[in-house]
Amino acid sequence: MNTQNYAPSFGLVRLPFAVRYDRMVRVRVLTVLVTGIWGGKLQLQMARVVFMGTPRFGQIVLDAMAGNHDMVAVVTQPDRKAGRGRKVTMSPVKAWALEHGSLVLQPSTLRGEGITQRLADLAPAVVVVAAFGQILPSQILTLPEYGCINVHASLLPRHRGAAPIPAAILVGDERSGVTIMLMDGGVDTGPILSQASVDIAPEDTTASLAEKLGHLGATLLMDTLPRWLAGDILPQKQDDGRVTYAGLLRREDGRVDWTESAAQISRRCRAFYPWPGTFGFWRKKELKVLRARPLPSALSAPPGKVMRVDSEVVVATGNGLLVLEEVQLAGKRPMLADAFVRGQHGFVGSTLH
Numbered sequence: 001m002n003t004q005n006y007a008p009s010f011g012l013v014r015l016p017f018a019v020r021y022d023r024m025v026r027v028r029v030l031t032v033l034v035t036g037i038w039g040g041k042l043q044l045q046m047a048r049v050v051f052m053g054t055p056r057f058g059q060i061v062l063d064a065m066a067g068n069h070d071m072v073a074v075v076t077q078p079d080r081k082a083g084r085g086r087k088v089t090m091s092p093v094k095a096w097a098l099e100h101g102s103l104v105l106q107p108s109t110l111r112g113e114g115i116t117q118r119l120a121d122l123a124p125a126v127v128v129v130a131a132f133g134q135i136l137p138s139q140i141l142t143l144p145e146y147g148c149i150n151v152h153a154s155l156l157p158r159h160r161g162a163a164p165i166p167a168a169i170l171v172g173d174e175r176s177g178v179t180i181m182l183m184d185g186g187v188d189t190g191p192i193l194s195q196a197s198v199d200i201a202p203e204d205t206t207a208s209l210a211e212k213l214g215h216l217g218a219t220l221l222m223d224t225l226p227r228w229l230a231g232d233i234l235p236q237k238q239d240d241g242r243v244t245y246a247g248l249l250r251r252e253d254g255r256v257d258w259t260e261s262a263a264q265i266s267r268r269c270r271a272f273y274p275w276p277g278t279f280g281f282w283r284k285k286e287l288k289v290l291r292a293r294p295l296p297s298a299l300s301a302p303p304g305k306v307m308r309v310d311s312e313v314v315v316a317t318g319n320g321l322l323v324l325e326e327v328q329l330a331g332k333r334p335m336l337a338d339a340f341v342r343g344q345h346g347f348v349g350s351t352l353h
Contacts, residue, residue: 046070047229050124050144051093058130059092060214061151064222065128066100072122073103077133111137119143125229129183130217133162141183146229148183151217153210155179155195157243160188165213166206167246169271172263176200176209178217180224182235191235194224205273249276256280258303258352262294262320280304280352282329287352290334291325304352313337315352 051062052075065071074097082089090098097104107115116139119127124144129136130151141148154164156179161167168176177197184190196216200209227233254276256265269278269292279288301307301316308314314321324337329344341347 047125047146047225048072048123050075050119050122050127051130052076052127052132052136053093053130054091054133055131055210056092057153057210057214057217058132059096060211061128061130061218061221062093062096064218068222069225071102072124073105073119075105075107075119075132078106078108110134110140116140116143126225128221128225135187136183138185141185149193149221149225149228150179150181150183150188150190151221152179152181152188153213153217154246155197156181156188156192157238157240159244159246161246162248164246165210166249166271167244168200169204169206169209170267172267173200176213178213178220180217180220189238191237193228193233193235194220196220203270205270207274251276254278256289256352258315259318262296262317262322265289265317265322266292266294282347282350282352286330288328288334289322289324289326290328293323293325295321295323297321302351306348306350306352308348311338313341313348 047069049065049069049071050073051058051065051071053059053062054077058076062071062074074093076091076093076097079088079090079094081087094104094106105115105118109115116137119140120143126144126146127136127140127148128151129148131153136148152164153176154160154168155175155177158173159167165176175197177195179195180193181188181190182193196219198212198216204212224233249272254268254272256268256278258265258280260268265278269289272278273290277288277290279286281287295309295312295314297309297320299307299309299316299321303316303318305316306313307316307321309321313324315324316322326334326336327340328334329340335343
């Protein structure tokens, strides 16, 4: 129904309201029974929620929850130094929470008695976690009546762990997705409440795929959470026979091994953007490969050798050629490969390490 140009007239419509408070006054359910013009029922459920998240992925999920639940607190990682200037920066989730007047908590650890008691005092019905960045201890997992719900950026049990989005791109998955799960004491081992999937585009980076999955996860959570609170979902155990892991990324993971295939190095560039980046060395200076694509070729050259093939700037690899599209030399701005070559004599014909 288009409500933009339609103003309903209630007339003698009967609007009985039933307000139920469950034990511990943790969930307030306001049920509005509407008869007459809609001839149906509208149910609005406002649950006391603590949200835990840190990066842009979490911010997208948090933004979708605003107005739909009673957000009693937002927990995020402490401010940290970031960028070339090492400036202290707040997380995207904190920025959103401050803008919207939410209570912000930034514990350095969740294992202290202080944060546990603070959360207990808030009496949440449920804790929603989306890329928070810390493991939740048992005293917090068991605190809310409806448990701790995790919005995980993979199709579990595939890619359990801290970096599921880069992992999916790196191994060449054609699809990724989001899993809403009930957290337990393991790392992404809890039972599944719901899942949704999306294609990984050939040009997707971790940044672009995280944006897609954030919106997908937000939509899925808005459908799943009310049904979970209403008792309409039976959690499903994960299939331990299909488990894969996605561990924490390290800066050195971005170092290029030119003996790998061009296809693998290209996926590395996409998986590790924006962090830790993909880089090699030229004349002992770090050279970031910001964008690149594989070029199947029978041309043989030592891995790391820079050449011109037609109009392309390419690097020989263990299998195929890697077309350089955008690069960044240490201390310089990002440049298209053609422009970089024009300004760096001797680059073509050299060997990258």
